[in-house]
Amino acid sequence: MAGLYIHIPFCERKCSYCAFYSFSGPWKNEEKFFQALEMEVGNLKSLYPDFLPETVFIGGGTPTAPGLDCLEKYFPMFGEFSPAEFSVEANPGTIDRQKLDLLKRTGVNRLSIGVQSFDSSCLETLGRIHSAAQAEEAFRLARAAGFENISLDLMFGVPGQTMEMLNADIDRALALGPEHISIYNLTVEEGTPLADRNPEKPDEELERDMYDQIRAKLKAAGFAHYEISNFARPGLECRHNLLYWSGGEYIGCGPAAHSHWKGVRWANVSDLDDYCGNGPRREFEEKLDPEAKARETLVMGLRRLTGVEVSPDVWKKQQAVLQWLEEEGLLEIDGHHVRLTESALFVSDSVFSELV
Ligand code: SF4
Structure with a gap:
């Protein structure tokens, strides 16, 4: 089994903790980017004839940040692979019913909504562009659009977060009835605006208690804890991520996307202008020896x-x-x-x- 990852490097605004390869507007290169991506995806069949992805995962960045016209023009190319699992990451501040209907028509059958927290002070600390109410509305809109497999992304260990705030986050997430929850301990990455503020995370003992509490609450709610930070209703584990965790093969398209195919690992150039102008040049490549693999x-x-x-x-x-x-x-x-x-x-x- 193999997977296809697509990296869309645009965001409405950078979150304070974000170290991913993404840009906030104005997106002078949006059309050029999608043309370059279309070419890279279109060349996959001739470059890798036996690459038949069973999973497609569109992440970023914020795949739902570009305008509806742009998504309508370019997203259908990903559906042509007819993957068994087709996931798209969505930010509650960038989705509406029209975009969700388009994703559904394209064949997307799994939505991963980046909520991070339902607490307004945590959302502010993280620099998210949406409110808790918008996150809940996004979930309801996704259900109304017919999505039956929805994952929510949450965080713990946010500066200022207490156990009560965490409990409230989990309760609000569970009240929506998602099929999957990913919950990560916030990492304060050097060079991000959050790191510059030198924030104080909850102490390690509290973070450990938070993690235990997350596990206990999600288990009691019927979720299987299947990966360090991931929980799913039985049978609804993320197949694309399982591929990464089992050492499987995948090809990534878009700037800074990573690939692992036939014993070779590489990364596309992390430079949007270079990617748009010269295509998916590899800025890193290594042949894995069997022992390292x-x-x-x-x-x-x-x-x-x-x-x-x-x-x-x-x-x-x-x-x-x-x-x-x-x-x-x-x-x-x-x-x-x-x-x-x-x-x-x-x-x-x-x-x-x-x-x-
Ligand atoms: S939405 Fe995601 S990718 Fe975009 S800035 Fe925030 S954390 Fe980074």
């Missing part, structure tokens, strides 16, 4: 709560580290199958750093 598959696979089977080569080389992590109570090992323990989920990054 197996190690990476181990780390990515550990993100899934079911764990991962360790290849014999990696087992031989990493056995001592794996057993030490087991003794530390961070890994469960059964034969050559390993998974994070419950207490390791919150500190997964430090476990992974021992294994790469």
